[in-house]
Amino acid sequence: EIVMTQSPATLSVSPGERATLSCRASQSVGSNLAWYQQKPGQAPRLLIYAASTRAAGIPARFSGSGSGTEFTLTISSLQSEDFAVYYCQHYNNWPLLTFGGGTKVEIK
């Protein structure tokens, strides 16, 4: 089983600053990696898939990079609505899915 490890667990960032979130897979998942945003009391929302493709309607300030075992989600200039928990998920063993533990982005 491939384990997904996200870091840091919590990221404190000021509005307007850049946020960089990491996701590491215990073995290669190719580019079969997605990122989700979840706000309190809401369902997750797909941000990025195929490691770097933005989902429909996702602002350009969100970008994804990486392949194999190391992945990064970057939010170029944090807006107030971006403070949330972010999860990575690999689907290399589709249809079986595995999520990372999440990174909470909080206001500094």
Added chain:
Amino acid sequence: QVQLVESGGGVVQPGRSLRLSCAASGFTFSSYAMHWVRQAPGKGLEWVAVIWYDGIKKYHTDSVKGRFTISRDNSKNTMYLQMNSLRAEDTAVYYCARDLGRWAVTSPIDYWGQGTLVTVSS
């Protein structure tokens, strides 16, 4: 627009059963694999089960194998999760979710329902 609406959650005693439903609209339901994903209170996301677009193939995570069964009725645009022998550790919000890609292609989840809370407690 794509809509997924879960129902059937509630409070149930350990060892009892519950059936969740997910009503889909706004897309061709019979063309997409569908998933159940759960989230225990204050915890992360855990994939539970998936069913092929035609219902022929199904997979369940190890912790629910033999207790939970995913199914679907494409004539009703509805997916189900039959949960038997419930345990306290099954307490979670259960989300219904759709694959991004049509048919059986490697893809992530794109749409999620709002979830239904299942609480297993005596």
